Amino acid sequence: MEMPKPDAAIIQRRSEIVNALAAIVPGNGVIAGSDALRVFESDGLTAYRQVPLVAVLPSTTEQVSQVLRYCHEIGAKVVPRGAGTSLSGGALPLADGVLLVLSRLNRILDVDWDNRCVVAQPGVTNLGITAAVAHRGFYYAPDPSSQIACTVGGNIAENSGGVHCLKYGLTTNNVLGIEMVLIDGSVVRLGGRHLDSEGYDLLGLMTGSEGLLGVVTEVTLRILPRPATARALLIGFSSNEAGGDCVGAIIAAGIIPGGMEMMDRLAIAAAEDFIQAGYPLDVESLLIVELDGCAAEVDHLAAMVEGIARAKGAVSVRASASEEERLRFWAGRKAAFPAVGRISPDYYCMDGTIPRGQLPYVLSRMAAMSRACGLRVANVFHAGDGNLHPLILYDANEPGALTAAEAFGADILKLCVDVGGVLTGEHGVGVEKRDLMTYQFAALDLVQQQRVKCAFDPQGLLNPGKMFPELHRCAELGQFHVRAGQIRFPDIPRF
Amino acid sequence: MIFRPTDEAQVVEVVTWACGDGVPLEVVGAGSKRALGRPVSCDHVLDLAALTGVTLYEPAELVLSARAGTPVVEIEAQLEQHQQLLAFEPGDWGPLLGAPAGAQTIGGVIACNLAGPRRVAAGAARDHFLGVRAVNGRGEAFKSGGRVVKNVTGYELCKPLAGSYGTLAAMTSVTVKVLPAPQQTLTLAWFGLADVAALRRLTTALNSPVEISGAAHLPASIAVRSSVAPVAAAGGAVTLVRLEGFAPSVAHRADTLSALFGGAQRWDRALSRTLWAEIRDVGVFCGDSTPTVWRLSVPPAAGATVVGAVVARLGADVPAYYDWGGGLIWLAVPGTLADAGAAAVRAALTECGGHATLIRAPEPIRATVDVFQPQAPALAALAGRVKDSFDPRHILNPGRMVPGW
Numbered sequence: 001m002e003m004p005k006p007d008a009a010i011i012q013r014r015s016e017i018v019n020a021l022a023a024i025v026p027g028n029g030v031i032a033g034s035d036a037l038r039v040f041e042s043d044g045l046t047a048y049r050q051v052p053l054v055a056v057l058p059s060t061t062e063q064v065s066q067v068l069r070y071c072h073e074i075g076a077k078v079v080p081r082g083a084g085t086s087l088s089g090g091a092l093p094l095a096d097g098v099l100l101v102l103s104r105l106n107r108i109l110d111v112d113w114d115n116r117c118v119v120a121q122p123g124v125t126n127l128g129i130t131a132a133v134a135h136r137g138f139y140y141a142p143d144p145s146s147q148i149a150c151t152v153g154g155n156i157a158e159n160s161g162g163v164h165c166l167k168y169g170l171t172t173n174n175v176l177g178i179e180m181v182l183i184d185g186s187v188v189r190l191g192g193r194h195l196d197s198e199g200y201d202l203l204g205l206m207t208g209s210e211g212l213l214g215v216v217t218e219v220t221l222r223i224l225p226r227p228a229t230a231r232a233l234l235i236g237f238s239s240n241e242a243g244g245d246c247v248g249a250i251i252a253a254g255i256i257p258g259g260m261e262m263m264d265r266l267a268i269a270a271a272e273d274f275i276q277a278g279y280p281l282d283v284e285s286l287l288i289v290e291l292d293g294c295a296a297e298v299d300h301l302a303a304m305v306e307g308i309a310r311a312k313g314a315v316s317v318r319a320s321a322s323e324e325e326r327l328r329f330w331a332g333r334k335a336a337f338p339a340v341g342r343i344s345p346d347y348y349c350m351d352g353t354i355p356r357g358q359l360p361y362v363l364s365r366m367a368a369m370s371r372a373c374g375l376r377v378a379n380v381f382h383a384g385d386g387n388l389h390p391l392i393l394y395d396a397n398e399p400g401a402l403t404a405a406e407a408f409g410a411d412i413l414k415l416c417v418d419v420g421g422v423l424t425g426e427h428g429v430g431v432e433k434r435d436l437m438t439y440q441f442a443a444l445d446l447v448q449q450q451r452v453k454c455a456f457d458p459q460g461l462l463n464p465g466k467m468f469p470e471l472h473r474c475a476e477l478g479q480f481h482v483r484a485g486q487i488r489f490p491d492i493p494r495f
Numbered sequence: 496m497i498f499r500p501t502d503e504a505q506v507v508e509v510v511t512w513a514c515g516d517g518v519p520l521e522v523v524g525a526g527s528k529r530a531l532g533r534p535v536s537c538d539h540v541l542d543l544a545a546l547t548g549v550t551l552y553e554p555a556e557l558v559l560s561a562r563a564g565t566p567v568v569e570i571e572a573q574l575e576q577h578q579q580l581l582a583f584e585p586g587d588w589g590p591l592l593g594a595p596a597g598a599q600t601i602g603g604v605i606a607c608n609l610a611g612p613r614r615v616a617a618g619a620a621r622d623h624f625l626g627v628r629a630v631n632g633r634g635e636a637f638k639s640g641g642r643v644v645k646n647v648t649g650y651e652l653c654k655p656l657a658g659s660y661g662t663l664a665a666m667t668s669v670t671v672k673v674l675p676a677p678q679q680t681l682t683l684a685w686f687g688l689a690d691v692a693a694l695r696r697l698t699t700a701l702n703s704p705v706e707i708s709g710a711a712h713l714p715a716s717i718a719v720r721s722s723v724a725p726v727a728a729a730g731g732a733v734t735l736v737r738l739e740g741f742a743p744s745v746a747h748r749a750d751t752l753s754a755l756f757g758g759a760q761r762w763d764r765a766l767s768r769t770l771w772a773e774i775r776d777v778g779v780f781c782g783d784s785t786p787t788v789w790r791l792s793v794p795p796a797a798g799a800t801v802v803g804a805v806v807a808r809l810g811a812d813v814p815a816y817y818d819w820g821g822g823l824i825w826l827a828v829p830g831t832l833a834d835a836g837a838a839a840v841r842a843a844l845t846e847c848g849g850h851a852t853l854i855r856a857p858e859p860i861r862a863t864v865d866v867f868q869p870q871a872p873a874l875a876a877l878a879g880r881v882k883d884s885f886d887p888r889h890i891l892n893p894g895r896m897v898p899g900w
Contacts, residue, residue, distance in 0.1 A: 114698050114796035137704070159647045166644070172651070173622050186873040193794035195822050196608065196619055198850035198868045199896070200663070200878050204621055204654025208647045228704040248555045254578060254675035293706065294751070297744030353643040355556050386556075387645040425645035433648075440648055441638070448637045448885070449650045455880035467649065478887065480514075480633070492505045493545065495497040 001048065001089075001431050003465040006096040010076050014053060017076065021056045021098070024066045029104075031055040040099055043084040043091040044146070045432055047348075047402060052079065052093030059104045061179065061187060061217040068215065069185025071098055077461050078183070080211040082123060082154030085146040087349060088430025090158065090210050090466060100215060102153050108132050109218070115193045116223050117176055122153025122216045126160070129221055138223040141168035144426065145334050153216045159208030161426035163259045163333070164290075166384030168224070170426070172207040179218035180206065183457045193220060205452070210428050211463040213456040227292035230258060231302055232329045235309045236283030236316035240264060243285035244359040246312040247383045250289065251356075253308060255301055259290040260384035261333050264363070267340065267378040267391070274339035277332030278325070280316045287383065288329055336380045337391065344376070344393035348405045352416030353425035356386045365415055366390060373408050375401075387425035388416065414439055429467045437469050446470075451477050497540040503628060503636055503667040509541055510665065510890065511634030519893045522661035524564055524600035527589035528607055532660050532895045533866050534858050541891075543602060546667055549573055551642070558625065558642050560670040563602030570601055574673055582674040583623050584611025586775040591788065592855060602666045608658030611775040612709035612737065615701065615819050617674070621657035626670035629656060631663070632886025642670050655881060661892040662900075663885040677739035681749055682709070682767040683759035684725070685734045690714060690799040693734040694821040696756060698796055700736055701820045703755070705748045709737030710820035711774050717816040720779040723770045725762065737771060774818055777825050780855075786830040787856045789840050793849035795822035802826065804843035809836055830857075837864045844868075867896050 010017070022030045031037055032054050041049045053076075058064045071078050077097035084091050093099045105121035111133060112119070118129050118140070126147040129140040143162035144150055150160065156178065161170045168174070177191030190206065191197035206213055237243040243262055250257065263271065263279075263286045272279040279286055287309075291301040306317050320326035332339075340347050354362050363379065370377045376393040390412055394405040413423045413433065417440045423433045437446060446468065453460070454474035464471060498520075500506045513520050521537040523529060525544055546562040549570060553559075554577040561570055567585060574580050585604040589596050610619030617623075626640035639652035656663055688696065693712040700707055713726065713733045721727045736752060736759075738745045753759055762770065773779065780788050793801050798821030805826065806813050813836075815826040828836035840851045850868035853861065870878060875897075882889075882900050889900050 112794075112796075113702065115794045116702065159651070161645055169618065169622065170645070172654070173618055182873075182877070188874045188877060189871070190874070192848040194792045194849040195614060195795075195819060196610070196621075196658075196792055198792070198852075199658075199870055199874070200881055201608070201621055201654040201658050202874075202877065202881065204651055204657070205881075207654075208651050213650075225702055225704045227706075251557060251675075252555050254678065256675065293740075294704070294744055294747045296747035297741060300741050300743045353641075353645045355553070355558070355643060357553070357556060382645065385645045386643050420641075421643055422641045422646045422648045424648050425643070426647055428647055429649065437649065444635045445637045445639065446649075448631060448635070448639075448652065451884040452650055452652070452655075452881060455877065455884040480887075492509060493499045493501065495499065 001435070003094060004471060006094065010096045011053065017074070017098070018054050020070055021054060021067060024070065025056055025058050025063050029057050029059070031057070040081065040084070040093055040101070043086040043089060045087055045089040045092070045430065048089050048092050048431060050093045050095055052099035053096055055099040055101055057101045057104050061181065064100070064215055064217050065181045065185045065187055067098070067100060068181050068183055071461060072184050075459065075461065077464055079463050080157070080215050082151035083125070083149045085150040085154065086158065086428060086430060087351070088424065088428040088432040090428050090430040092431055094465065102151065105217060112193060117193050117220050118223055119218065119220050120152060122219060123151050126150050126152055126155055133223050137226050139226050140221055140223055141174055142171050145337065152219050152221065156207050156216050156219060157209065157211045158426070158428045161387065163261055163382060166260060167256050167258050172204055174222045175203065175207060175219060176222055177220035178203060178206060178216050180214040180216050182214050183462050191220065210430065210467050212453055212467060213462065228294045229298050230290055230292035230326060231298050232288055232290045232320045232326045233302060233305055234279065234318045234329055235287040235289060235314045236280045237285040237287070237313065238283060238315050240285045240363045241360040242313045243287055246287060246309055246314065247356060249308045249312055250305055253304060255304065257289050257384060258292040259288065261288040262286065262381040262383035263333065263336065264379040266376065267336050267380050270339040270343050270378060271332040271336050274342055275332045275335050277328050279332055283315055288333055333380065340378050340391045340393065345395040345397065348392040348394065348409055350388065350390045350392065350409050350412050351424050351427035352413045352421055353385070353387045354416050354419050354421035356383070358419040358421070362388070362415060362419060366412060369408060369411055373404055375405055375408055386421065410436060431466055434467060435469045437467070447477060454478070496538070497542050499542045499545045501545045503630065506541070506630045506665055506667055507634050507636050510630050510632065513539070513890045514632060514634050514888050517888055519890055522665050522892050524603035525566065525598040527594040527599040528592055528603055529594070530592040531588070531607070531854060532861070533898065534862050535892050535895050541665055543665060543667070544600065550668065554579055557673050558670060559673050560642065560668060561601050562668050563666040564600045567599050567601055567604055568597050578676045579673045580676045581623065581671065582613060582617040583609070583620050584613040584775060585609040585620060586611050586777070588776065590781045591777045601669055605657050605669055606659060606661050606666065612711060612771050612818050615710055616706060616708045621654055623672040624653045624657050624669065625672055627653050627656055627666055628668040629664035629666045632888060632890045640670065644672055660895045662882060662895050663891065665891060679740060679742040679745040680764045680767045681738045681745050682762040682770060683736045683738070683749060683752055684762060685756065685759050686729050687731045688734050689732070690802065693732065694796070694799050694817065696734060697736070697820040699755070700752060705751050706740070707736055708739045709735065709771055711735045712817040714816060716814045717779050721773060722778060723766070723773055725766070726770065735770070737767060779816070780825065780827050787828045787835045788854045789826045789828065789836065789851050790854045791824040791826060791840065791844070791849060791851045793822060793824060793844065794847050795820040797847035798822065798824055801843045801847065805839055808839035808842065835860045835864050841868070
């Protein structure tokens with residue numbers, strides 16, 4: 001993966017930049033030692049590593065603003081970083097870039113019960129929001145698997161999902177407002193504690209923009225009352241097709257479960273071996289269906305889902321009998337990635353989304369591709385919304401294995417696009433899927449996206465090298481190639 | 496001249512010409528909300544109403560694609576056959592704005608980012624808007640998003656297009672998430688509560704685990720205008736909570752709320768349908784007696800305070816009602832005010848935040864008063880650059896949202 005060519009002039013000015021940043025963020029707010037900087041050399045996508053020019057850890061919006069204004073003035077690139085859990089290299093540093101680490105902005109500023117929202121700084125963890133409101137029966141709905149570590153600022157950058165987003169939405173459906181700093185240092189507030197923001201929905205645009213448009217310094221998140229009760233059903237099938245059919249039938253019956261996850265045989269075995277969640281080991285495909293709501297609703301829906309599952313040929317159905325058991329069912333699924341990590345020296349996690357009905361076809365194609373390239377693949381799948389997480393098993397110590405895994409991964413993502421899906425459901429494009437963007441998007445689609453980038457960051461200083469395969473200068477994108485002249489369209493109905 | 500293209504290529508042709516010659520275009524669908532926003536004076540109209548038809552509907556995938564000019568009633572009829580719906584419950588503001596009912600298109604609904612009472616549970620149009628094909632102000636056709644819910648591939652351009660009132664791009668085709676229709680609907684009604692007490696009750700209900708899909712309060716001056724018999728007959732304020740879902744669940748939740756707040760009247764599915772449609776479509780202000788209508792989006796718990804502040808400045812003759820548990824206020828002001836009450840309405844928001852839109856007012860008023868909430872300078876400048884990134888020559892609906900662009 002080729003990153004933008006480092007700017008030698010900036011690298012040469014390093015000590016001057018370090019001093020300037022230290023003046024903005026006094027105390028120990030700047031990290032410049034090479035050993036200390038190594039901590040930041042990669043995010044959750046560890047295949048890519050780069051030590052940043054310098055890291056700066058501001059504690060206030062004002063400091064963030066001054067850092068960005070300074071970088072803007074001298075033309076230095078900036079890479080924002082939260083907890084560094086990105087699985088797509090979204091926080092991969094640049095050799096000539098200032099790494100802007102938001103982890104010290106880690107306070108909850110207000111819990112507004114009557115308006116059902118929490119105002120927090122971006123470095124608060126996802127689970128930290130729920131922890132702050134759980135004692136009064138509330139929670140924050142998006143729950144990515146990294147929720148213990150990942151920050152809400154990063155969640156906004158990536159529009160994070162989780163296992164409950166079929167019913168409760170992604171980050172974009174659960175954020176009410178933000179404060180952000182643009183590259184020129186100006187501070188902008190979007191939305192607030194009301195339900196819809198005014199003017200253009202720039203909040204929606206910012207969510208999932210992967211740190212390329214602005215730096216979030218405060219968030220207002222919607223919190224929900226926790227459902228009165230929840231029950232999980234473990235449903236085993238003797239084929240992936242049967243499992244996929246069952247998912248479709250549940251939805252067709254008008255049921256939107258709180259969560260609906262699917263795992264294949266390899267993933268089931270790895271998770272069970274690791275966590276002892278109580279998963280059946282004699283099935284090809286396992287569904288976890290979580291139903292939540294009032295007790296009457298959960299009883300009613302559990303009976304319906306069990307009936308549907310039996311009709312679709314389920315070989316085992318088991319409902320959680322207690323809250324402990326429900327959490328254990330989920331623990332297996334949430335630990336699926338590290339569990340797979342135990343059965344293979346390395347694994348490469350993919351993240352495409354497909355129309356649900358394409359699941360059996362995509363799984364069978366993936367199995368054929370796996371046989372062809374000789375790499376095993378385990379599948380966990382947000383079945384409700386079609387988000388696939390194939391885990392490709394490989395050994396990085398074998399020459400060429402990483403390249404082979406990446407090629408297999410790219411083929412899987414192309415397959416997702418071919419069947420009407422997309423390259424990434426929740427992990428982001430980052431550097432990882434950057435060069436595949438042209439497979440999903442036509443040239444003009446990407447040009448329009450890059451023009452929007454220019455509206456926020458005309459010099460392209462924020463997180464360059466991510467998301468877009470080719471960097472265009474904004475002046476070039478802004479040019480006109482107009483065809484002035486008379487009305488030519490003879491076929492268009494007009495009145 | 497009115498251009499009525501029948502496919503995307505023709506839209507490209509018209510906009511390319513308009514951009515080249517610097518000729519502004521008024522972009523319209525059915526035109527049912529044409530009287531909303533600042534007046535646009537263009538010699539030419541880009542009419543998208545001929546781009547019709549549902550092109551993909553897969554009930555099991557919960558997804559539907561349609562050309563932008565497809566009437567919403569046609570989409571809803573297809574959904575109904577599969578017991579599904581547009582969960583964001585778009586209202587029909589045609590009659591409020593002096594246009595016929597039932598005309599609006601799916602593109603228009605998204606361009607105005609409509610949301611009905613179910614907003615509190617299900618979000619707005621923007622939350623269900625998965626994918627788009629559109630033509631920007633340069634005459635370039637582009638797409639964004641897709642047909643799946645979980646999608647973070649590239650910037651979400653659907654979001655800014657929703658609620659852009661046709662000022663960024665002419666949408667030619669849209670893909671939306673659809674959801675199962677609730678099996679059962681029940682409304683609980685309480686009577687005679689003052690605004691503050693009523694919103695308190697709605698807040699308590701919304702803060703409980705009893706999932707609520709509608710939370711409205713109609714003060715006495717509004718209830719009396721209602722065309723829904725039991726509301727008009729109440730002789731005072733009516734506070735309403737809607738419960739939807741599977742029958743055993745709705746019954747259980749209704750009992751829970753009744754135990755919490757004391758006896759409520761229970762109104763069945765048919766009555767609920769009429770009642771919430773009237774709330775959604777602002778039916779009580781559709782007559783001619785209240786020409787100037789504002790829509791305020793505020794922090795829900797601040798609703799009664801905001802209305803109190805407006806009344807304090809404008810006098811008692813300001814009928815208002817609340818939806819979204821207090822977060823949405825519909826308010827009518829006397830037609831005699833030179834600024835349509837803008838100063839008073841917006842002053843009421845300074846402390847709590849939120850925004851006010853002048854939904855209905857005579858054209859000369861809409862030409863001079865800020866129809867949409869004015870923005871802070873840095874945000875306004877950013878929004879202007881976003882506009883330019885789609886439509887640098889200000890060809891599409893110029894001046895609809897902001898004077899100058």
